[in-house]
Amino acid sequence: MRWPFGPRRARAAGPDALRRTFITPEGVDLRLELGATGARIAAFALDVALILVILVVATLVIGWAAIATRSELLVILWLIGAFMLRNGWFVLFEMSGRGATPGKRAMGLRVVARDGARLTAGAVIARNALREIELFLPLSFLAAQTAQGTADAFLALFALAWSGIFLFFPLFNRDRLRAGDLVAGTWVIHAPGGKLAADIGPAPDRARRHFSDAALALYGVYELQTLEDVLRGGRPSAVATVAATIRRKANIADDGDDLGFLTDYYLALCARLESGLLVGRRRQNKFGN
Template identity: 65%
Template sequence: MARPRKPHPATALRRSFVTPEGVDLKIELSTAGARAGAFMLDLLMMLAILAVATIVIGATAIATESVLLGGLWLIGFFFLRNGWFALFEMGGRGATPGKRIIGLRVVARDGSRLTGGAVIARNAMREIEFFLPMTFFFSTIAESGTDKMISILALIWSGIFLFFPLFNRDRLRVGDLLAGTWVVQRAKVKLGQDIVASLAQSDQPRRTFSDHALSLYGEYELQTLEEVLRLADNDSLVTVAAAIRRKADLPDDGDDYGFLSDYYAALCARLERQMMVGLRRADKYSEASRERAA
């Protein structure tokens, strides 16, 4: 009896992601290593902010002999570690600075727009998964007896949650399970120049598109369209072409591949023009905004 084949590494994390328009985007999930790397980058940035705040508050407390500033530091630390992840992920990019550097973003698993409730739910679990146990651990690490046991249990508790993404095929945290989210690879900055170059060499007449038709999508959808054109699967071509035509109110000329190729080239050119003046549009849900430092 033949052994079942293991999925190829390039497709093991590929998933169907059906949008409300019925288009299957076939996204690529983040690896556990990439997620850990993004989390560590965010932690380093938060620690840098915390270190500066500690110096400022400490110097102010000594100068004013105020004991209330210690409470202010604790409150600020709580809001920093919770607000950092939630506020950034509620933005149009759906990613913290660490995720942006690694090239990741958070999306809803049902294909709809990521909601504030989902973001809050997935990040509220991080307090239980990591920060609260680590607080117990570091506060009792130098103790003995019962306190020592508490620190060990806290470390084990954190370890269970920390390695949870390694034991499920979608690399989900517990927070992702509750919130219905995925962490996926973000659209790449390089926008398929080889496809655009091949279209430019074609002798076929090129279609033109209105500003309205090109304003419907962003970089995330452009990457998806590039993947559809590379795979050249007939069912995907028909589905995606129909969705774009319906949304842009364009006629069906019977040439789905040609239509998508021309639309890709025009959308690519539009997004790159925006990038040249410092504007980026992450996806169809967000508006073009000025690039900020990660």
């Protein structure tokens, strides 16, 4: 794993400043673009806003029920639910095939493993557990002390300084890593929005290829994201490498049209995974996990 801190070098100008080497299991370098700091802040703000909306609605409902029943148990359940919501929101969404919360998806961002492998549950939990220490716990403690009237200036400054250090941490390393990203071995990358299947398709004068169930069973949601990145990148060498890998694994003859082959395979895999989702099956990767 490459250490993101090192001797300062002249920063690359233009869009290449955030480009990083990202080698897939097929040996393809996707040259991914890291998410900009502003986009990440906006994504986090949007997620927090959505969480707050849910909490406000839950507070009104549970508060009314607690007053009506005079039950302290409901208050305890609210506290547990609020803790689980603010942590589960990020963990569950980032563990999905998209690797992104609603805020990240709105800003065109996605979480990936820096080593090119599949994003694991352990990595997602680690990067988000650090957020609890970085931000939520100190600010929650400060808010509780303020509500009780026991907070002083030193405590307020300490809590704000603690959170501020971690908040601005991505500005002081070239890979824009949070402390959680550093521990978990993850990147937050720019992933263009919109469904690629709606943008591409066979030309009117070209028939689509058909694939067997065995050929389509080679890949899951994670690999679908890799195919999407390769097709969006449009690099002939990457397209050729991935197409050759799929042909070899599926025992399909080479017809000389790598881009057409990969496009048709992507569309067929999209249709298969979506139909599987409709009947309650979700295949996260080629191992069936």
